[in-house]
Amino acid sequence: MELSFPKKNKIPEKRQSVPEQKWAKVKRQLPYQLMVWPGMIFLLIFSYIPIAGLVIAFQDYSLSTSYFNNPWVGLKHFQAFLKDSTFWMAFRNTIELSLLRMFFIFPMPIFLALAINEIPSLKLKKVVQTCSYFPHFMAFVVVAALWKDILSTNGLINNLLLEVGLIRTPVKFWTDPNKFKALATIVDLWKGAGWSAIIYFAAITGINSELYEAARIDGAGRFAQMRHITFPGILNTIIIMFILSIGGLVSGNLNISVLLGNSFTKSQSYIIEYYTLDMGLGTMRYSFATAIGMFQSVISVILVMLANFFSNKYKQVGLF
């Protein structure tokens, strides 16, 4: 920020002996350690203990036996799905849908936040903000029913297009595999964009209003202010959100696949989560399902680490 407070602690210090210095350091950080430890203990209990259950990925787990008494089978389950062509079809669909999400869905909330921020009437601004979250509260079953209805061959959109004369036979929206990914992306965007914009609203609110005053005095227009103040003001948040979203590259939204997909579009809608459900959980192959989940997790962590590394290096922003 523009205020020029001294960055370093400039309290004049006397030269101290080494142990004394160390002790001071410990003493200085003790309150922070005390702040962090409860959270870490929490994570150890509620996250890491169940994570130990992942060992079943390397076993043949059957119900109601203790976790460590199952026969060890090494990488058998990993080999099983890596050799399965259905898995790779699901993998490709998952990645493609994720890329669409990253390029089309990710920027939209940012755009939305910037746009809503420019609304001149405070009242309208409040109303629009509130309404933009509505779709987030709808259960996905209802969302799917609504969109399937509206885009059905005798639904609202087709009737409208027929009426206007743009088309002569109804468009097959949901049974055309080529349209599935685009439609799924639109539904996803519609459901989540307003809600995801919240974090950017919060970031915009955090920008010092004096900056705008100063810019206006310098004669900057609205676009210039957006470009030079608002956008840079939320850039850190954008980067953080982007790094976090990179981890989602190998996972998809099962709801979209199950509720919007059908046997016509299966070649495009079948994702890894669906595969896991079909071939693993649905048939009580918990080890197999766990192995797939682990595969996804490992890729996610690697991707996030890489993204974090590069963003730390070039932008000095990162998760840690």
Next chain:
Amino acid sequence: MKRGHRAIRLTSEDKIVNGLAILIALFVLIVTVYPIYYCVIYAFSDGTAAMARQIYFFPVQVTLSNFKAVIEDSLLVNSFMISVARTVLAVITGVSFTAFTAYGLTRKELAGRKIYSMIAMFTMYFGGGVIPTYLLYLKLGLINSFAVYILPSLLSVYNMLLCMAFFRDIPESLVESAKLDGAGEFKILVRIIVPLSTPILATIGLFVGVGAWNDWYTAAYFVNDQKLMPMSTILMRLVSAADAAQKAMEAATTSGANVNRSGPTSTSIQYATLLVSIFPVMCVYPFVQKYFVKGVMVGAIKA
């Protein structure tokens, strides 16, 4: 952007920006309000009549019977109280615990900061699955207890990272000068950091709250007692009952068992339940919203 007190003559650029913003706003309004309206017209329509035709704009055979059916459900009032209680508690405990941990992690003095962060981040991508979680909760005595709604959601790593990103933008100088004045760490957190961070705290409060309100999963797997079921779970159950009935009927037919299965709950009742369950969240939202509308707080404190 509300620029406060001074009335300024609008430049042509201002006009363009305002116009565009209003256009976008109207578009957003239409596409987001309509689905709620769609639920409303179904919920106010007679169940059978609504099924017999596609309705988009006006209800058919207007009736209140769907809402009556929802409210008459003896579990509903109870589940509403459970939902409110767990949401309020989860927000209070979750936000304070998360912010507390996040603040500690942003302090540069903290040794092992990176390691702690990595420990936390790892849990975002690795999870043990439902069986180990169930076994853990059983050992902790959380199964079938109200605490299962609160304890496991005390800390959300995702929200913690958002908090950390915001805390890092708070000028270090403010903390330093407070230290010079002799304030302790906890005092700094409460007196300086928290007031400066209301937007992010409100945001994660909203995330935690809406998450708790919508969460049907916890109760579905870790709670058996009907009296502890939140509304979201009851709604989910209503929706899945239809699938279950269909599957049971097909199974009975193949085996030749003469079983009559009751039909699914009508879409109209489902939508009425949905409206009843999201209405409270919508009412609360405007109160949270004031934290997102450009305030003068940050500037005022700095100045």
Next chain:
Amino acid sequence: MKKSLKIMAGSLAVLMLAATGCAQTGGESSSSSDSSQESQNSVVQSDGYAYEATNDPVTLSIYVDDPGSLWESWGSDPVSQRITELTGISFECIAPVTDDDTKLTLLISSNELPDIVTAGCSSTAWESMVSNGMLADLEKLSEEYAPKLRSELVDDEIWEYCHGDDGTVRYLLGHHNTEESLQWLKDNDYLIATNQPVILMRQDYYEEIGEPEIKSAEEFMAACETIKANHPDTIPFYTGGLTTKGPSYLRYFFGTGIYYVDEDGTVSQSYRNPKYVDMYVWVNEMVNKGLMTEDSFVDGSSEKDSKSLAGAVASYAWTVGETGKVPADNADTYYYPMEPWDTYEQVRTNSGYIQFAISEKSTNKDAAMRWLEFGNTELGAQTMCWGVEGEESDGWSGDVVNGPHFYFDENGKATYYQGFQEARNADWSGVEKKSGLGYYYSYVLTNVIYGTEAEVIKSDLMTQMNEWYSDKVTYNNGFIFNIPAGSDEYIAYQTISSLIEEYNVKWAFAKDEAEVRSLYEEFIQKVEAADEAKLNEWYTKTYADNIG
């Protein structure tokens, strides 16, 4: 169609007439009784049932695989209140919220089963529970707590059927027909019940084309073509809600069944049946002629309801229970089942419906046995199925909740009042929820006659259906297959199921017959690659065991 049938238009309810009395009960029943609540105790002679010896209040936990059911609000309906009153037993229900086995899996993996476990007979969970010794030996418990359950209340045939590999009985089964009950159903024209798969036709359209006799797929297609010519906007034939994952009910019309035994005695799924590909050739022709649409392969059951209620389909495949639905565009007509085609064939397995067991860990085994025993007595059947007894055939008061609901006819057979039956047919789930009748028994009663008795009422519809369909139904318990979950066979089964789902639409929407057949060849190759041989070997062996 006979003239007399048409008069019964409107709803299935109207078709239900009071029984004229050619039925008799399997067991002993009282000849006379009062309609008052107190008199119900006297219906069954008291001869030492465990539930009579004590009715100390006790709460049993029970797992029920039915989200949002009456079990979850125990005590809110008169039937559950009455059960508690008679036996002292109340229930605390554990039920899944979504339609999957995860909840039961959690209870198994943590060894925390409730007192009573119930689940569909084909659930893969039974195997884990039995093999882990989590279920109690019911014959032993019966000896200890309720001797009559073994000796007289549950038929020997059922004990026999439920025997496990080690000779013990770990669960009992409802809706499993014994020889006696099968005969009883035939005698009472109720072998074909409301869940029999049929094609329902809009009667106004059917009259328009001159009510031709339709006995084959070809004749049906011709009829559909005429209907299509008369009503270009309608969908002539529709199978929505069923055929999204495979042929489902359609297979019965073509007589392909679910499994197939070839000349060598190898058992496989029915896609190996030569008739199977013929069925898809027919479906494909229907599609290419515009007589079936994509909707049939996309819609779920709620879309099905919506299309039939709207009258958007001329005919659709579903069950007898849908008879009498009135399309929104013509209040004077209704959907009615068509005569079966000559090729119609249904092989039933008689595998029953819901299995119930008592957990080994339960500390309330005595009470759990008390419940099993009560549930299998006539008083239990009366409480859970028939309701409150009234006098004579005209005692219907119009009160679905408090009754009276049934009377004993001159042969001593419990019979619902016509009014009650009508109310139930008009709003099945509503009456079930309010009265509690006709629900709980599926989770405890083994006697099919008790469970069905009151609802078997002579009606023209059911007589007609039994006349048409009962010769088309056979039983073969060889086809009872529960593939062990997670086994190689199960993986093959799962892969094949996905392939069927994939080719289901490919066949239906192929260019022409030649393409259907070449796609079928392609399908067979993929099925063979999916370790079909291993699965079929298992089918064949199990089939032999089942029969042997």
